[in-house]
Amino acid sequence: xxxxILYPTDFSDVSKKALDYIxxxxxxxxxxxxxxxxxxxxxxxxxxRFMEDSKIQELKKNRKNEATKLLMSIEKELKEAGLAVKxxxxxxxxxxxxxxxxxxxxxxxxxxxSHGMSNLEEMFxxxxxxxxxxxxxxxxxxxxx
Numbered sequence: 001x002x003x004x005i006l007y008p009t010d011f012s013d014v015s016k017k018a019l020d021y022i023x024x025x026x027x028x029x030x031x032x033x034x035x036x037x038x039x040x041x042x043x044x045x046x047x048x049r050f051m052e053d054s055k056i057q058e059l060k061k062n063r064k065n066e067a068t069k070l071l072m073s074i075e076k077e078l079k080e081a082g083l084a085v086k087x088x089x090x091x092x093x094x095x096x097x098x099x100x101x102x103x104x105x106x107x108x109x110x111x112x113x114s115h116g117m118s119n120l121e122e123m124f125x126x127x128x129x130x131x132x133x134x135x136x137x138x139x140x141x142x143x144x145x
Contacts, residue, residue: 001028004106005107006111009037019078033084038097041093110138114129
């Protein structure tokens with residue numbers, strides 16, 4: 001039923017908790033997981049007023065390297081559980097990128113944490129998970145704190 005899973009992560013505690021659920025879905029026929037981390041472009045766009053381009057590029061490179069290391073760790077854990085894994089790092093607005101990758105990868109289900117890194121941001125902007133739930137045509141499994 002749920003053979004291919006999209007797992008968007010911001011590396012928050014709630015998104016880490018989702019790993020246990022993904023492993024349990026293997027018992028229900030899950031075969032592949034697409035790991036996705038979206039580097040929010042809005043954060044670096046605001047820095048152009050305060051920093052030189054070279055410093056911003058260095059910051060982006062460091063963020064991507066850190067995300068790559070964290071994804072590799074998750075990938076290893078899922079592979080040890082017997083799942084095939086594909087990792088992706090995208091840059092953009094998280095909701096848009098998550099929905100774009102969901103369509104591109106033609107996943108069966110998405111597993112996402114209910115809250116991300118910034119609860120304050122979610123109060124003002126609406127949570128990424130809430131927007132994904134409303135707009136995603138596929139089933140979405142939301143993991144609560």
